[in-house]
Amino acid sequence: MSEMNSGTKIFAKDFVLNNFPLPLRGQAGLQHAADLFLEHSSKIKLHEDTNYLLYVSQICIALALLMLLLPLMIIIFAAIKLTSRGPGIYSQKRVGKNGHEFLIYKFRTMVLNAEESSGAILSWQGDPRITALGKFLRATHLDELPQLINVLKGEMSFIGPRPERKEIIKTFVGQVKGYNKRSVVLPGITGLAQICCPYDATPELKLKYDLYYIYNRSSLILNLMILFYTIGKFYYGIVGDTSRQQT
Numbered sequence: 001m002s003e004m005n006s007g008t009k010i011f012a013k014d015f016v017l018n019n020f021p022l023p024l025r026g027q028a029g030l031q032h033a034a035d036l037f038l039e040h041s042s043k044i045k046l047h048e049d050t051n052y053l054l055y056v057s058q059i060c061i062a063l064a065l066l067m068l069l070l071p072l073m074i075i076i077f078a079a080i081k082l083t084s085r086g087p088g089i090y091s092q093k094r095v096g097k098n099g100h101e102f103l104i105y106k107f108r109t110m111v112l113n114a115e116e117s118s119g120a121i122l123s124w125q126g127d128p129r130i131t132a133l134g135k136f137l138r139a140t141h142l143d144e145l146p147q148l149i150n151v152l153k154g155e156m157s158f159i160g161p162r163p164e165r166k167e168i169i170k171t172f173v174g175q176v177k178g179y180n181k182r183s184v185v186l187p188g189i190t191g192l193a194q195i196c197c198p199y200d201a202t203p204e205l206k207l208k209y210d211l212y213y214i215y216n217r218s219s220l221i222l223n224l225m226i227l228f229y230t231i232g233k234f235y236y237g238i239v240g241d242t243s244r245q246q247t
Helices: 003-019 030-040 052-083 132-140 147-152 166-175 179-184 192-196 203-216 220-238
Strands: 089-095 101-107 157-159 188-190
Touching: 052 101, 052 132, 052 147, 052 157, 089 166, 101 147, 147 188, 157 220, 166 179, 179 203, 188 220, 192 203, 192 220, 203 220
Parallel strands: 157 188
Antiparallel strands: 089 101
């Protein structure tokens, strides 16, 4: 990871912990928000995802971005087809809001049939299954662009907990208290855990950031911070950060 990107990640995490959660008015921070959400999750009104204005806004933005980025997506698709065997885009079942499964779309970054013998496992730094082009696409998050289609279909949001596979969720639910609470909102293309957690962060740490965001997701400043940092990760990925964990 580049020194600049590492410093920006630390700044983002410190900014969140020092300035949020706004709705808690200066309460203890990340752990407090996670604990509070777990304690009162059944009483918290989670209505933002179904808010009509928010839904229409996300659809319009996703459609505009698809039109704007279509030439780039065509180039990426062609580059994948030219450099490795297999489809340019692949789909995979993920668990979304309220446990409903959907097909997530991504540009393929691994060799064909990468999990044929191993089954569903998380990738790791230096994973030999990732292609040379795939490393670049992952570092810049360009492999996530097809998920704009998932936003158009109402299956995902721009910001939220990352969707996982059913097999992985079953494992974590048995090991991490409150892991199933991530599914009370739409999963996101990017999220607070993705911008604040290190490469090898534990599921417990990522969950704290996910619950923190769910509890405070009505904060405009928090959402803008996540979006701006995601754009920053895109830039720093291009200039040299070619390692990140992805599921």
